[in-house]
Amino acid sequence: MALTIDRMEIDDAGQDPEKLAISITKQIPENGKSIPVREISTAIGIYEIREEILDGLEGALIAPESKSEGAILVHSERQESRKRFTIAHEIGHYVNPTHRSSSPDGFRCSSTDMKISSFKPGDRHAKMEMEANQFAIKLLLPESRVRAFLRNRPGIDLEHILAISDSFEVSREATARRYIERLDEPVAVVFSQNGKIRYIIRNGSFPRLSVWNGAAIPSDCLSSKSNKEIGEVTEVVETIGHLWLAKSADISLGEQTVLQREGFRMTLLTIEETGSDETQWEAPSFKR
Ligand SMILES: [Zn+2]
Structure with a gap:
């Protein structure tokens, strides 16, 4: 049976990365398996996760401003745990209402972006990347x-x-x-x-x-x-x-x-x- 996720719950969580992650993980049955990031993506309107060799990027999210749907790109030559983190990171951009891509090509995330854990005042890019990382880790490793x-x-x-x-x-x-x-x-x-x-x-x-x-x-x-x-x-x-x-x-x-x-x-x-x-x-x- 396909996973269903109520997007209203996500909308109600606001913009806090951890609350956003919890709004999703609490809807996922606990069956002793890892968090199904690909199924989550599908359930929230990501119509494609394309794996290909990306030049200088780990992943990307292409979505209209409304974020009613989207596509995720993932570097294909990576271990599965790394791909899962990248997908979770892109979902973090997708569900966060304050995240807006600066490029017409969408959110383009490098391996450096995937490690950002702080930001200087005014650095909007770093703030969004940090929040996507915070979201990803809480999605993949929920506290409970x-x-x-x-x-x-x-x-x-x-x-x-x-x-x-x-x-x-x-x-x-x-x-x-x-x-x-x-x-x-x-x-x-x-x-x-x-x-x-x-x-x-x-x-x-x-x-x-x-x-x-x-x-x-x-x-x-x-x-x-x-x-x-x-x-x-x-x-x-x-x-x-x-x-x-x-x-x-x-x-x-x-x-x-x-x-x-x-x-x-x-x-x-x-x-x-x-x-x-x-x-x-x-x-x-x-x-x-
Ligand atoms: Zn990013």
Whole structure:
């Protein structure tokens, strides 16, 4: 049976990206499957999702100003999780009443646009791209479903990120962002390739790291020494804070890592124990 979505519910949600996403996901039956972005598109008037090789773009939305119908273009040479994110992003432009394309060719979204998470005052383009990204992540990883998924998975664990990523068909990186933003405990995730840091994400309360994008992973840490196979997540190992942190004091970290294909690696850092030193940082409470 085809999915039906009441567009009135979407119209009532206004312009807030998360409310718009919820107005859709609450109409989708929970059947343990990932959010069906293609079926959603069809149900809200997208008459075509065309996959083709796009030059300099990840995706595009072509729709009249009324947005009564539209078409989505997606870069064909991408993994399915990436295509799903792009489709969700374009739906974000489509359902947001404040989004207007500046080009007669519609919304044209690059891979840089798909990463925009802030904007400067007056930068309308960046604001729309950020909102489309916020919408996409909340559509693909709805809070209620993520919470239900984690109900029987206590603690903080890299395995959770991998399991959510697989089950919800969302990239590891987007999943990691979503995973750490909803934690109260301080956490950082380091993305690297062949021993070199690509970038680091951390939630608000995690102390500043002593390493930066482009730098090598600290040579004495687990992420440098682990010889586990691709996809095999390590145990959480206690690591002295000064390997990773700018102001380590007596903090000891929990470090857990997994090697992915092509030398990519993800490292999860948690705070295991804080010292008695006067750090500018408050000890958190732990659930593990
Ligand atoms: Zn866009």
